[in-house]
Amino acid sequence: MPPMAYQSEETDWGATVAGLGARRPVAVITGATSGIGAAFADQLAARGCDLLITGRRSGPLEERRRSFAELHGVEVKAVPCELSNRSGREPLLRAIGSLGRVDWLINNAGHGRGVAFSEDECSGQLGLVGVHVEAVLELTHCALTKMPAGGRIITVSSLAGFGVSPRSGVYCAAKAFATSFSESLALELKPRGIRAVALLPGFTHTDFHRYEATAKRNRGLVRWMQPDHVARSGLRAADRGQVVCIPGLANLMLYALVKLLPRRAVYRIMAGGTSSVLQATERGSADRSAH
Numbered sequence: 464m465p466p467m468a469y470q471s472e473e474t475d476w477g478a479t480v481a482g483l484g485a486r487r488p489v490a491v492i493t494g495a496t497s498g499i500g501a502a503f504a505d506q507l508a509a510r511g512c513d514l515l516i517t518g519r520r521s522g523p524l525e526e527r528r529r530s531f532a533e534l535h536g537v538e539v540k541a542v543p544c545e546l547s548n549r550s551g552r553e554p555l556l557r558a559i560g561s562l563g564r565v566d567w568l569i570n571n572a573g574h575g576r577g578v579a580f581s582e583d584e585c586s587g588q589l590g591l592v593g594v595h596v597e598a599v600l601e602l603t604h605c606a607l608t609k610m611p612a613g614g615r616i617i618t619v620s621s622l623a624g625f626g627v628s629p630r631s632g633v634y635c636a637a638k639a640f641a642t643s644f645s646e647s648l649a650l651e652l653k654p655r656g657i658r659a660v661a662l663l664p665g666f667t668h669t670d671f672h673r674y675e676a677t678a679k680r681n682r683g684l685v686r687w688m689q690p691d692h693v694a695r696s697g698l699r700a701a702d703r704g705q706v707v708c709i710p711g712l713a714n715l716m717l718y719a720l721v722k723l724l725p726r727r728a729v730y731r732i733m734a735g736g737t738s739s740v741l742q743a744t745e746r747g748s749a750d751r752s753a754h
């Protein structure tokens with residue numbers, strides 16, 4: 464049995480999460496203030512789950528909490544927290560430690576930096592490891608102490624985990640960790656009747672890209688998806704017992720392209736950043752339609 468070290472003496476977390484799971488399954492979703500996390504929260508509440516949701520911005524998080532509860536008639540609690548460091552994660556770990564059960568864990572929270580590794584503060588790059596690696600590991604460990612057979616863990620990784628990038632090296636590496644960890648977890652937890660899914664979206668219309676100058680339009684194999692579609696694919700994958708889910712046909716083709724091309728060709732394409740990926744995939748899809 465995993466250790467039960469996630470309860471607190473100081474705050475009454477039992478009171479904070481009171482009511483969750485009394486009559487319905489409980490879903491814990493990180494990063495539910497916007498994008499893919501908000502879509503997961505909406506869809507799991509529609510399936511009849513009580514929610515424990517997190518985000519950094521307490522105002523929008525509270526608005527989400529209220530609207531999910533009103534719309535779906537379920538219990539929703541919110542814990543604002545910063546997941547990139549241990550002390551920031553503490554409130555959420557303790558809240559989860561005070562729950563009676565966790566039926567769904569959606570490891571979704573995350574951000575990029577958009578700054579090359581050598582040009583950024585090291586603390587900023589370490590923060591990426593904190594939110595995409597350490598938080599995933601620690602929250603999963605904590606939630607598993609409360610997860611019955613039938614539980615589901617979805618970790619939102621990325622197609623970027625198969626790629627490389629001159630400006631997002633740590634992000635790509637962290638997502639490679641997330642995918643690999645989730646796959647191994649799926650094997651480890653199968654005898655307990657718990658499923659783990661690595662969800663690997665490609666470009667998705669969310670707040671993630673709000674500071675990027677890149678035009679958010681379809682080009683070649685790059686097909687922007689809506690967060691609702693991505694979340695629905697993740698839930699369907701969990702229902703079916705899929706270990707890795709790449710939502711959308713174009714993303715599957717992008718994945719195949721990265722796997723099939725010699726690594727040197729991948730480096731050449733990625734060296735120019737997102738715009739050269741768009742050009743290369745455009746050439747790829749034009750070549751295919753010519754045959």
Ligand SMILES: NC(=O)c1ccc[n+]([C@@H]2O[C@H](COP(=O)([O-])OP(=O)(O)OC[C@H]3O[C@@H](n4cnc5c(N)ncnc54)[C@H](OP(=O)(O)O)[C@@H]3O)[C@@H](O)[C@H]2O)c1
Pocket residue numbers: 493494495496497498499500517518519520521544545546547571572573574594619620621622663664665666667668669670671672690
């Ligand atoms: N959008 C894409 O194209 C894409 C593609 C592949 C994978 N992904 C992955 O999808 C996941 C969700 O991102 P999204 O696209 O839905 O972006 P989003 O709309 O920006 O949502 C990100 C969520 O994570 C929270 N968050 C970010 N950094 C955090 C931190 N350090 N501590 C605590 N919470 C944090 C945000 O909270 P606040 O808003 O309150 O700050 C927000 O709720 C991420 O893991 C991302 O890497 C996205």
